[in-house]
Amino acid sequence: MNKIVITGGLGHIGTSLIPKLLYNKKNKVVVIDNLSTSTINIFFKFLERKYFNRLNFIKIDLSKKFKPDIFKKSNIVIHLSGYTDQEKSFDKSVNIIENNFGSTKNIVLACKKYNIPLIFPSTTSLYTPRKKKDVFLTEESTELFPKTPYAKCKLKEENYIKKKINKFLILRLATVVGYSEGMKFHTVVNKFCLYSKLNKKLPVWSTAYNQVRPYLSIEELVENILFFIKNNSVQIDGRTINLLTENLSTKEIIDKIKKFIPAKIKIINSKSMNKTSFELKKNFYGTNTNKKFTIEKSIKNLIKMLNFI
Numbered sequence: 687m688n689k690i691v692i693t694g695g696l697g698h699i700g701t702s703l704i705p706k707l708l709y710n711k712k713n714k715v716v717v718i719d720n721l722s723t724s725t726i727n728i729f730f731k732f733l734e735r736k737y738f739n740r741l742n743f744i745k746i747d748l749s750k751k752f753k754p755d756i757f758k759k760s761n762i763v764i765h766l767s768g769y770t771d772q773e774k775s776f777d778k779s780v781n782i783i784e785n786n787f788g789s790t791k792n793i794v795l796a797c798k799k800y801n802i803p804l805i806f807p808s809t810t811s812l813y814t815p816r817k818k819k820d821v822f823l824t825e826e827s828t829e830l831f832p833k834t835p836y837a838k839c840k841l842k843e844e845n846y847i848k849k850k851i852n853k854f855l856i857l858r859l860a861t862v863v864g865y866s867e868g869m870k871f872h873t874v875v876n877k878f879c880l881y882s883k884l885n886k887k888l889p890v891w892s893t894a895y896n897q898v899r900p901y902l903s904i905e906e907l908v909e910n911i912l913f914f915i916k917n918n919s920v921q922i923d924g925r926t927i928n929l930l931t932e933n934l935s936t937k938e939i940i941d942k943i944k945k946f947i948p949a950k951i952k953i954i955n956s957k958s959m960n961k962t963s964f965e966l967k968k969n970f971y972g973t974n975t976n977k978k979f980t981i982e983k984s985i986k987n988l989i990k991m992l993n994f995i
């Protein structure tokens with residue numbers, strides 16, 4: 687039996703990943719969450735009943751002291767826990783360090799103690815470019831300029847992981863798009879879909895309408911994580927990679943939403959704004975080069991699911 691520990695498993699990404707892991711009868715999944723921004727919803731209760739002998743939930747605040755022996759004999763840790771609302775992180779910079787860096791430190795020490803490989807989701811917000819001209823970036827870019835307290839903390843977490851352990855895989859995730867049972871709607875595309883459904887105007891930053899950014903479909907993300915777990919000894923070897931589905935402008939995103947639901951915009955200002963576009967080079971890992979995953983498909987599925995609410 688493979689023991690897979692998922693921290694923050696009740697959130698947006700975790701609730702998409704957990705059922706896929708449980709389809710494989712050889713996997714046992716331990717979910718750790720402090721329920722600070724998620725709840726145990728009906729969907730998770732259903733999973734707990736269906737997979738009662740292979741799914742465990744443990745409520746722990748990972749930023750505080752806890753007994754690391756719950757990690758003992760794990761095959762892998764997927765560390766998804768953290769405070770994740772980047773826009774609101776400006777008012778929470780102290781909490782972010784305490785909560786996110788504190789948790790990552792504890793997890794890294796547990797992984798080190800029991801020699802467990804770690805998958806850590808970082809963010810493509812580390813690449814926020816400073817110059818005015820548009821730029822095209824890869825993970826080899828050494829010039830990292832995180833702007834928000836959330837992104838600055840991610841860089842601190844990345845550096846700590848690299849200093850302390852060898853068996854890790856850092857995934858710099860583009861903004862994740864798509865439906866899951868634990869989703870929060872604080873990232874841009876998911877929020878735009880919800881607002882359109884509620885007949886509310888979409889708040890677009892004054893600098894952002896034609897700016898290009900990388901986005902990642904949740905379905906493609908999950909497929910990649912499953913691939914990395916399967917190829918644990920090959921892929922989890924201390925590398926840092928970007929994960930994205932497509933680079934798109936805000937205008938292109940809104941046009942895709944409009945294919946499925948009417949959408950109107952209003953222009954606003956935000957502390958996270960900057961004047962440059964940036965695109966990331968796409969590499970393929972667990973998915974092949976055909977157009978199996980697109981942001982449009984994730985938007986379509988999310989809007990379809992919102993119709994049930």
Ligand SMILES: NC(=O)c1ccc[n+]([C@@H]2O[C@H](COP(=O)([O-])OP(=O)(O)OC[C@H]3O[C@@H](n4cnc5c(N)ncnc54)[C@H](O)[C@@H]3O)[C@@H](O)[C@H]2O)c1
Pocket residue numbers: 693694695696697698699700718719720721722723724746747748749750765766767768769770771785789807808809810858859860861862863868869870873
């Ligand atoms: N969703 C995205 O667009 C995106 C993009 C880049 C990176 N990421 C990263 O991926 C990871 C997962 O993202 P998500 O969207 O699923 O997040 P989420 O906010 O939906 O879920 C995070 C979970 O962590 C839990 N948590 C927070 N602090 C905790 C603590 N101290 N102890 C235990 N549990 C705690 C929360 O209760 C929540 O269930 C995060 O690290 C996030 O920064 C996400």
